[in-house]
Amino acid sequence: MLREDVTEAIRAAVFEELAAVGFARMSIEGIARRAGVGKTAVYRRWKSKLSLVLDLLTAFAVKGLPAPATGSLHGDVRALLEVASHALRHPVASQVIPDLLVEAARHPEIAETVRATLLDGQRGVVAQVVRAAVDRGELPEGADADRALDLIVGPLYWRLVVVRDGAPTAAYLDDLTTAAVAGLRALA
Amino acid sequence: MLREDVTEAIRAAVFEELAAVGFARMSIEGIARRAGVGKTAVYRRWKSKLSLVLDLLTAFAVKGLPAPATGSLHGDVRALLEVASHALRHPVASQVIPDLLVEAARHPEIAETVRATLLDGQRGVVAQVVRAAVDRGELPEGADADRALDLIVGPLYWRLVVVRDGAPTAAYLDDLTTAAVAGLRALA
Incomplete structure (x- = not known):
């Protein structure tokens, strides 16, 4: 995947995870699995699930x-x-x-x-x-x-x-x- | 503690745990710790955290x-x-x-x-x-x-x-x- 496609796949996965399990149960592991990328691909872009969600909300x-x-x-x-x-x-x-x-x-x-x-x-x-x-x-x-x-x-x-x-x-x-x-x- | 006091202590602990960490993060372990009772004291009364919360709501x-x-x-x-x-x-x-x-x-x-x-x-x-x-x-x-x-x-x-x-x-x-x-x- 292109770098931008990975970013978009992660954002889509965060959204789906939030709707499916909620913020409390959501994990970086679950997001990476759903996006089809490695955990490091997520951590390279966002330092925590909180910063991921704040970024998504701003969008x-x-x-x-x-x-x-x-x-x-x-x-x-x-x-x-x-x-x-x-x-x-x-x-x-x-x-x-x-x-x-x-x-x-x-x-x-x-x-x-x-x-x-x-x-x-x-x-x-x-x-x-x-x-x-x-x-x-x-x-x-x-x-x-x-x-x-x-x-x-x-x-x-x-x-x-x-x-x-x-x-x-x-x-x-x-x-x-x-x-x-x-x-x-x-x-x- | 009397049996009824244990029940009330557990109910109060569920309420506090719900407000503090929410349903998703709440655990029977955390409730028992907060109530000052063993996990079995909780499981003897309610089979899951879901049934505990439903009971509390009904009250x-x-x-x-x-x-x-x-x-x-x-x-x-x-x-x-x-x-x-x-x-x-x-x-x-x-x-x-x-x-x-x-x-x-x-x-x-x-x-x-x-x-x-x-x-x-x-x-x-x-x-x-x-x-x-x-x-x-x-x-x-x-x-x-x-x-x-x-x-x-x-x-x-x-x-x-x-x-x-x-x-x-x-x-x-x-x-x-x-x-x-x-x-x-x-x-x-």
Whole structure:
């Protein structure tokens, strides 16, 4: 394999190992075996499984994600929930992210990286949606983007990752949209 | 130690081990050491760490929890959020539950037990609050208790367990109450 191909094979193997066994049980040996490379090929690139995971997370950074621009707060929130419901059904979100959140309490580096790569990107997108709604007069000046993130993403995350009762229907996403928009207006 | 004291010492040790190292890394050896008993004392009572954890979870069942009855939907939701914000800052919720939710994807028995002991209890309390609001005419007949659970608990869980930026202020809980009530009314 070319050097770059080895790197990519290792990254793919880390991802599969994380989803299959979780951070706590994952080993460099298991990653090397799954990638079809020797342990030294892994250690030449990353000093530990922690640095491997942090590198992988950074590659998933959602910075620069375009914000929806449907022309209404309701349309924008519905579009965000559509994207989020797909993302939360992906193995990264449904298995790897909750696992890393648990590890984050024991490893401050993981907590910081999760925050920087995942939460900051989402917060930026929601801030743009709120800004556009303020500009259109749908929300008052000073509407809080952090509250908006909690109200938009929170119920869906809870249902998909905690309660885990299957894929959300379009009607469910419509309901969450209606509720989030009503909630945001009520806080104004 | 008396037989019952040994059982209680083991249960306490399981809880501490779960919070400290997580389900994946937890071992019967570590539990026995922390409890100050021999490994056979553990194996005599439970056949595996999985059965130990299921037993511990069942003991935490919230069934029969009284629903708040403040006389208004806003008051009841605010009371639920107060209780939930305390519960979610307890190590069981902030560390053990998310860890077990991750394991639940690999162990169906854990998924079923988490659902039966934790979610069903919460759902029952929220259903009572919704029922009382319908009886008072604050929500229309047919208001959905599952949606209500998502809208009330979801944003707080997301903020406290995922974003993890510290204890919620009273003003934050007031905002979530206002938003959840507005959302529930908008769905009617």
